[in-house]
Amino acid sequence: MIPSITGNFAFLSDPLSLFFVFVIFLISAPAAIYSAGYLKGDYSGGKIKLAWLLLALFVLSMLAVVSASNLVLFLIFWELMSLISYFLVIFDSGHKKSIQAGTVYIVMTHFGTALITAAFLIMYRYTHSFDVLAVKEAAYLIPDSAKGAVFLLLFFGFGAKAGIVPLHIWLPMAHPQAPSHISSIMSGVMIKLGIYGIIRFAVFTMGISHLWQGEIVMILAAVSCLVGVIYALMEHDIKKLLAFHSVENIGIILLGVGGSMMFLVMNQPALAVFSMAAGLYHLVNHAIFKGLLFLGAGSVYKATGTRDMEKMGGLIKLMPQTAFAFLAGSMAISALPPLNGFISEWLTFQAIFAGALKSAGNGVMFWITAASALALTSGLAAACFVKAFSVTFLAAPRSEKASEAKESPFSMTAPMLFLAGLTLFFGLFSPQILRVMAQVAGATLGIDTQNMKFSVLNYGVTSGLENAGAVSGWLVLAALVLLGLAAFFGLRIFYGKQRFTAGRTWGCGYYASDSRSEYTATAFSKPFRIFFSFFLMPYRKTEKATHGGYHLKYFKYETHTTPFFRTFFYEPAVAASFRLAKKVRRMQPGSIHLYLSYIFAVIILLLVFRGKF
């Protein structure tokens, strides 16, 4: 009996859904325009048509996911979205890596879907409804232990899509393989739908009743932040680097969301709204700058034909607009003022700080640990983007292709510059935007925000933190611009115009140095590789051949890091399942008599246990 499937097929249009609809359009529209220029030339006519069709279906399926109000319908759209994005990941099916990445992606995403389905079935069992709002009404019928299980199933199920550690494994494989405008939508928007699922079903529908729920979210969020950024530092494939940063930023978003869950239990409604608003703010910010960065990486990829940063360099002169947009994105993701990443990381930090103020004893240490994870993450992210930007765009070109790169057409640069403008817009209008985020968060958490004052300038008034810190994007921008101009014109008035002569780079008197003597991405990340060697476990491979023992003919040196989760978790798991499959295979020796006896045995079993089913 499946009554509710025929029931309510209405669509949700509450603030949370509308917010996600907004985010989907905000990134998809520029990405679609960008794809017009990006696909041209590199793909055949039929393939381009297919790309447009899949893009349209992909966006539609995401819109359907965030507006479905029926659990079954949600699952159908969720699955549709996963399948369409799978086809987009293997779109460049000529590459062997694409197929492999697609396979890992589809396995991981179905693992998540399985958990989500299980959670929905448990919810249905107690509430007898598949309608989100009806389940929310009847959520009190679900016993506490089942609630805990549902929460974990939902968190890990949606977490697999969002890319939280240790379920992030597919993300750095699948995102780089997709065409760049798709990577931009996948990283900017699709993984956020995992966050949507957590907020919609775990927080909104089921409600949060225990502190451990928020704690587990925050712990995994902090781990995701650090693991994501450390792996990103080691990467010299520009799109993989960006994909690892998505893991990091999902962690930052979940720090806000998890904080909000904890505040709900701590009975701090104003702070719960504030923390959730900080998370949502970072969510939209990450969509903007990560969308932008992937588009920039795609532009570079189209111009140079490689994703390896070590073969780039000097592109700032050849591709000035792409470089400018990528710089804006890099600054935003490194949380530099006055761009948007700065505001939302600052807000997340304030939320964590408020958590420490409102708890006692060991609770304080928990928040302090979260704060230090966030602090280290933001420092490492800045280092990583100094590397990413400077190795790609600065200094002299490291390969012939890079020295012949050309700026992308207007249809590709315009969307990037638009998103670059948004990074500034979302930084400057933070007081207004945070208020909107607070309304979304309030509506989702069922907390009235009518009389609450939420802005980066005075959030403390309502959350019970008198004279809380405040930050104004405008003021910071004004100070920076005015002081910079003062220095520039002050010196110009007294000492005249600045004059430059181009000369050779200092090489300790050795003037034959070329682009091979530049610092590379691998060299740049060496201190980090050594410092985090306990986790990265770097190893070297050397190969050398000598002439008669003395004269060196050639020398090859490679350095690698051990992918922790793959080596110690996924590979053993895959190997074990293969071993198991081999054992199971003995059951199928090909003898029809044996198979008939299996059928007989099953019938007997069913008859014996008939009453139990």
Add this chain to the structure above:
Amino acid sequence: MEHGPAIIQILLIIAAAPLFGGLITKIKNIVRLRRGAPVLQPYWNFFKLLGKSDEVISQHASWLFKAAPYVVISSSAAALLLVPLFGGFAAAGGMGDIVAVLFILALGRFFMALAGMDAASAFGGMGSSREMFISSLAETAALVSFFALALNSGSTSFAAIAGDGVFRASSFTAGFALFLVAIAETSRIPVDNQETHLELTMVHEAMALEYSGRSLAIIEYASHIRQLVWFSLIAGIIFPLPPPSGCGAALAAASAAVFALKLLALAVIMAFTEISLAKMRLFRVADLLMFAFVAALASAVLAAGGY
């Protein structure tokens, strides 16, 4: 003119910033029984560099290399606006947020590191890489100590932190952690050495290696300002005094004198630290900064316990 005093105070401090560096060098030289350069030497260097009519820059450098010095100095000066100086209030008033200072300083560092990579030189890249490595660890320690200070005063706003004026064990520990951070951030021994020009050991100097003339003058001035940001921050934390009540020229002069005394004390401590230690190699620096981080955590624990 509500902001009149604040603006005067900022201009005074910016003008006096190189003095602090010169003072530390002088103290170091006195203790080593050397005559050394005059206290005003940083100013002479500054004007000498400004006097150069022509700058030689690398042929590989882009517009970013030319723009970076201005970003660096504006971020350092903007950070100074947020820090309370003489009178317990910052130029930007209630906007002074202790976390925001770190992010604003990070902006200058980001551009400095990019400029270091821009000249296609291995030295610049090495400097950038090390600077970002050191600063990412230092920033963590700094943020956790800020967290402790904010726990004491209930807010990350400087107005609340500086307005406290009570001596606490946690503030002192946080101040100690911040002192270690400041060593790293102002490129002093044992993390970096301002006096050396050996390419392989320098960090901050390596990034600025390709700069000359006016750009170099700006970058050096910016590091003087940044140095003062850190030391005025620490001075306010280790030697807390209640903010002066009332106003008037005499009071302003008195609080300026007190501020100068605090900085002088810090300069002496810094100078003795520098001459009694040798420069560490890079991965010892990481240990030092981990120690700073642990000290910061300890201060946060103390603050949580109410000490």
